[in-house]
C-alpha cells in the first residue's frame with residue numbers, strides 16, 4: 627500500500643466530514659459540521675496559494691491519501707499564528723504564596739489565570755487517522771509531515787509551536803472542568819457548548835469566561851483532578867509531541883482543562899534535523915528509512931521512503947520519487963524515520 631500526504635482540496639469534504647463524525651466530540655479543529663469544514667477548506671486553499679513571507683493567521687490542512695484507492699484516510703493541520711485576529715486565551719497555572727506572622731503559617735494557593743501569553747504562537751492540531759489504519763506508523767507520518775512542511779516554509783511560522791490535547795471527558799460526555807468553571811456562566815452543558823463551538827467557533831467561550839483568576843482549591847475534586855491531563859485517546863498524540871521535544875508548561879485549555887504542549891520551533895526534533903537536499907539519484911534500492919517531502923505550498927507532498935544522504939545531495943527510492951513527483955535535480959526535505 628502506498629500513502630502520500632498532500633494539501634486538502636474542496637473535493638475532500640466528504641472524507642473529512644466522515645472522519646469528523648468518528649472523533650467522538652471535543653475535537654475542536656475537526657468539527658462534524660459541513661459548513662465549518664467548507665470554510666476551513668477554503669481558508670486552507672487560500673493559505674496554500676498565498677505568496678509572501680509574512681506571518682498572518684492562516685490554516686493549512688493536509689490529508690493522507692491512499693494512492694491505490696484515492697481514498698483519504700487521515701488529516702492534520704497547521705496554524706501559522708494563533709490569536710492573530712481574535713485573542714487566544716489559555717489558563718496559566720500560577721502560584722500565590724502568603725504568610726501570616728500571627729499564625730506563623732505560609733499558605734500557597736494555585737490559581738488559574740486567563741492569559742494571552744501564547745498569542746502569535748504557531749499550532750499543530752486536527753490530527754486524525756481513520757481507525758482502520760491505526761498502529762502502523764501512519765499517525766507518525768501525518769504528525770511529522772507537518773514538521774517537514776514547517777522546515778520548508780519556515781518564514782511563515784512563529785518562534786514557538788503549541789499543541790492542545792483534549793481534556794478528560796466522562797462516560798456521559800461531560801467535562802468536570804467545564805462543569806466547575808465555564809458551565810457556571812454559560813447555561814450550557816459541555817456537550818451543548820461543544821456543538822455550538824463546532825458551528826460558531828470558540829470565541830463565545832473567551833467572551834463570556836470569567837476574567838478574574840480562579841483559585842484551584844475552590845473547585846470540586848473532580849475538576850481539580852483533571853487539570854492538565856489529556857483524554858486517554860490523546861496518549862499517542864502526547865507521546866509523539868514529547869518525542870519531538872514539546873513539554874507541558876502549565877498552560878491549559880480554558881474549555882476542558884486539557885494540557886497545552888509547547889516547543890521552540892527550531893528545537894522541534896523533526897524540524898531541527900530536517901535535511902534539505904538535491905535529488906541526485908531517484909532509483910535508490912536500499913537506504914535509510916525516512917520521511918521525505920517535496921514541493922512548495924500547494925505542491926507539497928510527503929511520504930515514507932528510503933534515502934541516502936550525500937552531503938547536500940540525497941538519493942531516494944523510485945516509489946518515493948513517484949509519490950512526490952520529483953526527479954533528479956529537484957529539492958527534497960527528509961528526516962530519518
Ligand SMILES: CC(C)(COP(=O)(O)OP(=O)(O)OC[C@H]1O[C@@H](n2cnc3c(N)ncnc32)[C@H](O)[C@@H]1OP(=O)(O)O)[C@@H](O)C(=O)NCCC(=O)NCCSC(=O)CCC(=O)O
Nearest residue numbers: 750751752753754755760761762763764765766861862863
Ligand atoms: C493520534 C493518531 C493519529 C496516531 O495514529 P496511530 O495510533 O496509528 O499512530 P502510530 O504512527 O502507529 O504511532 C504513533 C506513536 O504513538 C505511540 N502510541 C500509540 N498508542 C499509544 C498509547 N495509547 N499510549 C502511548 N503511546 C502510544 C506509538 O507507539 C508510536 O510511537 P513509536 O513509533 O515511538 O512507538 C491516532 O491514534 C488517532 O487518530 N487518534 C484519535 C484522534 C486523536 O486523539 N488525535 C490527536 C488529537 S491531539 C491534536 O490534534 C494535537 C496534537 C497534534 O496535532 O500533533
